[in-house]
Amino acid sequence: MSVKACEHATTAIEPAPGQQPRSASDIFLAGGPTGVLLIHGLGGTPVELKLVARGLHAAGYTVHCCTLAGHCGTEAELAGTRWTDWCTSVDAAFVPLAKQCTDVFVGGLSMGGILALHLAARHQAHLRGLLLYAPTLWYDGWSIPWYRPLLKFIINTPLGRRYRFIEREPYGIKDPRIRQRVAGDMIAGASAEAGLLGTPALALRELWRLVDVVRPQLRTIKTPTLLVQAREDDVSSLSNSAYLMQHLGGIVDLTVLDDSYHIVTIDQQRTIVIDRTIRFIKGITETNSMSASRTTSLAAAASSVRNSSHDGEHQRKRCSESTFQPVSWRSMLEA
Numbered sequence: 001m002s003v004k005a006c007e008h009a010t011t012a013i014e015p016a017p018g019q020q021p022r023s024a025s026d027i028f029l030a031g032g033p034t035g036v037l038l039i040h041g042l043g044g045t046p047v048e049l050k051l052v053a054r055g056l057h058a059a060g061y062t063v064h065c066c067t068l069a070g071h072c073g074t075e076a077e078l079a080g081t082r083w084t085d086w087c088t089s090v091d092a093a094f095v096p097l098a099k100q101c102t103d104v105f106v107g108g109l110s111m112g113g114i115l116a117l118h119l120a121a122r123h124q125a126h127l128r129g130l131l132l133y134a135p136t137l138w139y140d141g142w143s144i145p146w147y148r149p150l151l152k153f154i155i156n157t158p159l160g161r162r163y164r165f166i167e168r169e170p171y172g173i174k175d176p177r178i179r180q181r182v183a184g185d186m187i188a189g190a191s192a193e194a195g196l197l198g199t200p201a202l203a204l205r206e207l208w209r210l211v212d213v214v215r216p217q218l219r220t221i222k223t224p225t226l227l228v229q230a231r232e233d234d235v236s237s238l239s240n241s242a243y244l245m246q247h248l249g250g251i252v253d254l255t256v257l258d259d260s261y262h263i264v265t266i267d268q269q270r271t272i273v274i275d276r277t278i279r280f281i282k283g284i285t286e287t288n289s290m291s292a293s294r295t296t297s298l299a300a301a302a303s304s305v306r307n308s309s310h311d312g313e314h315q316r317k318r319c320s321e322s323t324f325q326p327v328s329w330r331s332m333l334e335a
Contacts (some may be wrong), residue, residue, distance in 0.1 A: 003221070009266060018088050020229055022064075022066070022093070023066070023067035025067045025070070025071075025072040025227075026046060026064065026065060026066055026067050026093075027043065027046045027047075027049070027063070027064070027065035028056035028063070028064050028065075029053055029054070029056075029062065029063045029064075030062055031056075031060050031061045031062040031063065032060040032061060032062060033062075033064070033102040033103065033104070033284060034060070034061050034062065034101060034102070034103045034104075034281065034284075035061065035062040035063050035064070035097045035098075035099050035100060035103070035104045035105070036053075036056050036061050036062070036063045036064070036104070036105045036106075036107065036131070036281070037063075037064050037066065037090075037093055037094055037097050037103030037104065037105070037107070037110070037114050037116075038052065038053060038063065038064070038065045038066075038106075038107050038109075038112070038131075038250045039065075039066060039068070039090055039106070039107070039108030039116055040042070040065065040066075040067075040068065040071070040109055040110075040112050040195075041108070041109045041110030041111045041112050041195075042110065042111040042136075042199060042204075042207055042299065043071070043078060043195050043196040043199040044071065044110070044112070044195040044202065045067075045071065045072050045191065045192055045193065045194065045195050046065035046066065046072075047192075047193055047194070047290055048052070048109060048195070048263055048265055048266055049065045049109060049112075049265050050065065050266075050269070051265060051266055051270050051274070052133075052241050052265045052273060052274055052277065053065050055274030055275075055277075055278070056274070056277065056278065056281075057272075059278045059281075061281070062097070062100065062101055063246030064093055064097055066089060066090065066093035067089065068081075068085075068086045068089045068090070068091075068112075068115075069076055069081045069084075069085035069086055069088065069089045070085065070193055070203075071163055071191075071195075072192040073191060073192075074191070075164065075198055075199075075200050075335055076200075078196065078200055078203050079198070079200035079202040079203055080151055081203070081206070081211075082206055082209075082211040083206040083207065083209050085117075086115060086210075087115065087118060087210075090116075090118075090119055091119070094106065094123070094166075095117060095293060098123075098126050103128045103284075103285055104126060104127060104128060105127070105128055105129045105130070105131055105281055106127060106130060106131070107131025107132060107133065107277075108131075108132065108133065108225075109133045109134060109137075109263065109264075109265055110133075110134050110135070110136040110235070110236070110262065110263075111136055111149050111207055111210070112133075113132035113134070113135035113136070114135060114136065114207075114210055114211060114214055115132055115210070116131070116132060117130065117132070117135075117214050117217070117218070117221060118210065118213065118214050118217070120220055120221050120223045121214070121217035121220060124221065124223055125180050125221050127284065128223075128224075128231050128281075128284055129223060129224045129225065129226065129280065129281065130221075130224070130225040130226065131211075131224060131225075131226050131228075131277055131280070132222050132226065132227050132228070132241075132244070133228050133229075133233070133264050133265055133326070134228070134230065134233055134236060134240075134262050134263070134264050135227065135229070135236070135240050135241060135244060135274065136207075136234065136235065136236040136240055137211050137215070137236070137240050137243060137244075138239075138240065139235060139236055140236060140237045140239060140240075141161070141233050141234040141235040141236050141237055141262065142232070142234050142237075143168065143169075143170065143234035143235065144234075144235065148165070151163060151201060151204065152208065155201055155204075155205050156323075161193055161201055161202060162201070163201035164198035164199065164200055164201065165198065165199040165201070165204065166197060166198045167183075167186060167195075167197050167198070167199075167251065169183075169263055170234060171186070171263075172182050172234060172235055172261050172262035172263040172267075173261055173262075173263050173266065173267050174230075174232070174259065174260055174261045174267050174268055175266075175268045178266055178267070182194045182266075190214065215247075218244065218247040218248050218249065219247060219248075219249045219262060220249060221248055221249050222249045222250040223248060223250055224250055224251045224252075224253070224280075224284055225244070225248055225250060225252045225253070226253050226276065226277065226280040227241045227244060227245065227252060227253065227254045227255065228254075228255045228257065228264055228273050228276060228277075229241045229254075229255075229256060229257070229258065229264065229294060230256070230257040230258075230259075230260040230262065230264055230267070230269075231258055231262060232258075232260070232261050233257050233261060233262050234261045235261075235262035236262065240258065241254060241256075253280060254271075255272070255276050256323050257269045257272065257273075305309065
């Protein structure tokens with residue numbers, strides 16, 4: 001899909017020609033009529049959303065964690081993709097879910113949240129809510145090297161194109177046990193399980209291009225949004241969520257975690273993330289169900305009033321058409 005096509009795609013939900021089946025690394029949990037699409041971050045994997053997916057599935061939802069193009073493979077494969085390819089991956093996952101489920105929520109971790117926002121800007125009529133976990137418009141967390149912003153100025157030079165951002169302690173995870181396991185998998189090259197140890201500069205450039213497209217769209221996004229971010233986020237600070245709260249066009253619900261780092265979906269307060277997400281989804285779906293019930297009740301009441309009015313008119317008509325025989329006082333006394 002071209003940049004222009006991905007920016008200005010219509011809101012019609014139609015399957016793309018030759019749409020590919022789900023990737024082997026996707027996570028799909030069939031459930032009820034409410035569907036949730038979850039999108040992983042840059043250089044990440046659906047596994048980072050697996051615990052949230054299980055929690056939502058246990059609550060009765062159908063959940064799909066999709067795999068973005070170029071991910072769960074090598075750095076070269078990731079560097080060979082563009083943000084529009086990631087956009088196409090999200091669309092390919094969203095279309096069948098929107099057809100299968102009556103209500104659809106879309107969320108993502110880190111860059112996945114930005115892709116969710118871009119989807120919402122194009123398909124708001126088919127979305128009930130957004131779930132943004134540690135959304136990353138820019139990297140400004142406390143573990144980011146001071147020279148990272150300089151990359152933008154050298155990205156088009158041979159040196160800049162060869163740059164790789166190497167993951168380092170604490171790897172976005174405060175829980176020491178989970179951190180050790182994830183770090184071990186990344187160092188061992190198990191990208192499908194833990195993501196890539198290094199992120200190519202060209203992939204970072206695509207994230208910047210995605211953000212440049214999404215930021216002007218924020219005011220147009222009226223979809224109710226849940227934001228979940230850690231106060232001590234080591235990758236992207238709370239300024240990211242603050243910016244979204246200020247610029248999104250709809251209702252925003254913010255939850256700030258006090259004992260987690262960037263990857264809130266697997267860190268120490270992941271149960272809070274799951275519970276808060278379920279409450280948010282129920283708050284929207286149940287409110288709409290109550291509104292529909294009230295609408296039905298009001299319609300029934302209005303119909304009853306109309307029927308009562310019609311019956312009254314019918315009775316009055318019958319009375320007016322009846323012939324009354326006058327009775328005199330004399331006849332009553334003589335009887």
